[in-house]
Amino acid sequence: MKKIVALVLAAVMVCGLCACGETTPASTSTSTSSAETTVSASTETSTEPAPEPAAEQISLKMWCIATESDSNYPSYVKAIEEVTAAHPEINFEWEATENEAYKTKIKAAAAANELPDIFFTWGGAFLGDFVKADRVYCLDDAYKAFAADLPESMLDNTTYGGKHYGVPLTMxxxxxxxxxxxxxxxxxxxxxxxxxxxxxxxxxxxxxxxxxxxxxxxxxxxxxxxxxxxxxxxxxxxxxxxxxxxxxxxxxxxxxxxxxxxxxxxxxxxxxxxxxxxxxxxxxxxxxxxxxxxxxxxxxxxxxxxxxxxxxxxxxxxxxxxxxxxxxxxxxGPSDTLAVAASSPNAEVAANFTFELGRALCHYCYLDGSGLPAWKVDYDTPDINPLTQAVADICNQANGYxxxxxxxxxxxxxxxxxxxxxxxxxxxxxxxxxxxxxxxxxx
Amino acid sequence: MKGIYRMNKNVKNGINIFLFLLPGLALFIGVLIAPIFMSFRYSLHDMSLLDPLSKENFIGLKNYVKLFTSGSIPFPKALLNSLLLAALSVFIQLPLSLGLALLLGKGMKGERGFLSVFFMPVLISTIIIGQLWLKIYNPDYGLLTRALWALHILPEGKLIQWLGDEKIALASAFVPILWQYVGYHMLLMYAGVKGVSVDLREAAMLDGATDGQINRYIVIPSIKPIIKVSVIFAVTGSLKSYDLIKVLTDGGPFHATEVPTTVMINQLILRNKAGMGSTIAVMLIVLCFFFAMVINRAFRRED
Structure with missing residues (x-):
């Protein structure tokens, strides 16, 4: 009897361990399943009025450095509130880590190919290392819809091999x-x-x-x-x-x-x-x-x-x-940047969301005086502090960065x-x- | 026939034991052994944090040679600093802990209160301890400088860069590390001291032994296994020390307070050098095992 109990317990443990293991559904079965759903939905359409299709909920996660003590924190809160309100279909989560610790965290995540959908980064070689390792999603397609608001000259520090990989926030x-x-x-x-x-x-x-x-x-x-x-x-x-x-x-x-x-x-x-x-x-x-x-x-x-x-x-x-x-x-120059992970299952959606968020962040950071705009300013700026205004004047006279x-x-x-x-x-x-x-x- | 039956029973028991141990063993191999082997494998390559392992970047043991010969990697200095911390832990921190444990273990008024006070630094987050000591060491308004002024040990207005002067930064960084863990070792030893038979103490006292003699000939030999554990923890802990150094000096000024772990993080994360970072990790593991074995052997020989 003891032996039977022991064997059953061992079997349960082994099953438990197996159950804890990651199961990756084969892409073919997923596509088959979705194809079946489509087919069945279209069949229903022919017999009775189709119910309004509910928008599919997508989860996006972002990591950044805007901790509560960071001067950009209020801008992040306002920008995220604004952009998520416009996208009820997106469940957006964000997490902030202090600057120096963030560098360690983001590099470790990149090494393990476990980057969040959207992540804060710095332009130049910092993002370049991630791009070289194919960890970053190319934003060329998504950029087309925002090109009128974001001058291409602002993308120099996030362009590698002629392709754009980052959304600049402020300069x-x-x-x-x-x-x-x-x-x-x-x-x-x-x-x-x-x-x-x-x-x-x-x-x-x-x-x-x-x-x-x-x-x-x-x-x-x-x-x-x-x-x-x-x-x-x-x-x-x-x-x-x-x-x-x-x-x-x-x-x-x-x-x-x-x-x-x-x-x-x-x-x-x-x-x-x-x-x-x-x-x-x-x-x-x-x-x-x-x-x-x-x-x-x-x-x-x-x-x-x-x-x-x-x-x-x-x-x-x-x-x-x-x-x-x-x-x-x-x-x-424009260095503070948002990028999209190549491993994100919703990279295309994340790319568009990132541009919208980048534009809103630029807006609020500029108004709060924590950076100059990398995006075109088409709004009133009466309350900008005199120092930010002075820096804007200096940058207007700039001839090289x-x-x-x-x-x-x-x-x-x-x-x-x-x-x-x-x-x-x-x-x-x-x-x-x-x-x-x-x-x-x-x- | 009976023999075969008994053998079958033993085999079945063995299989049962193996099946029960299997999950734990798998966890042990997956969480501890496999990463060590992976680190060793990485250490044989000249690779970036984001590079895959490949035959092209295999360099054999060159990283290990470079670790001790390259002027740009302050590993030898970091190792010496760690060994110095280990020596200070063994010869200053542990005797202090032992003294406190013997004093409190004898039974005194407010014993519990003292225990709590001495153990409190262990309970507080190291980051908070670091911030606390940063304030104590602050050259402008720090408690230490002000106290030295008040006691006329330092001329008023004279500032000391406790963490900014490379001659004293190492000592300044080590003080909080040693202070933080006195309570930890004290508690281990205190438990041992309390476990010593009252009969033994009383017999010694009847024979006219003083407190010092009782401690020397009865209590300390009785808690030797605990002292051995404390020594192993103190030495391996010194080799692995990171958090307080990171908060207080981050290895500076000018690498004066580097320890192997700060050099490892610099190589692995800041410089993206996974190969060299893994080499330091492997060296740390080897050194910790080596010192644990040496200490074990030293205590066994004494026994």
Missing amino acids: NVVGLFANMDMLAEVGYTEVPKTYDELIDCCDKLVAAGKIPFGCSGKETWCVTEYIEPLLEKTIGAEELAKIFAKESTWDNPDITKAIGYFQEWIAKGYFDPSGISLGNDEVKNNFLQGKYAFYQNGTWNCADVAAADFKSAVAEFPVIDSSKAKLGQLIG VLFGDTAMDADTAQIYLDYVSQIYGSKIDGPGFVAGLTDDIG
């Missing part, structure tokens, strides 16, 4: 945010327009016991927000873009010169020494609390800076070498680059060391 550039109250204390009523003026302003701030710049050393991308405009305004946008694209070499005496300027800033005490161990949120908070005179970072910060208790302004980083660089050459270095480069190269940038901020190497190291390791 951001690096801006020099200033605390005008602090600047007024050293005799500046506007943001310095030339490099000499900027240095003079910083010297006066240091002499007055103030800290000119705040920069997080714990998050190296923040250091690139200082170094890249410096490089661009010394060697020119075209040359910097070529270096990032590996079409030109880092072995350039002007880069040594630019890094030399950056090291001068450190030596003269322009940076908060505490910044080396602080994260970007802490540094930004220090700036908003009035600890620093300047904070050079992405223009997605416009709304937060505009809401600070001091008079604020934003400007473009001044030109250093006017023979190679000029005003209007900016670091940034160079995508953020760590986004433009492939993952491995970007980490090597960030490693050297971190060493420069910590004064571990000098300009020649930076150039020699990057030339050896990247080219």
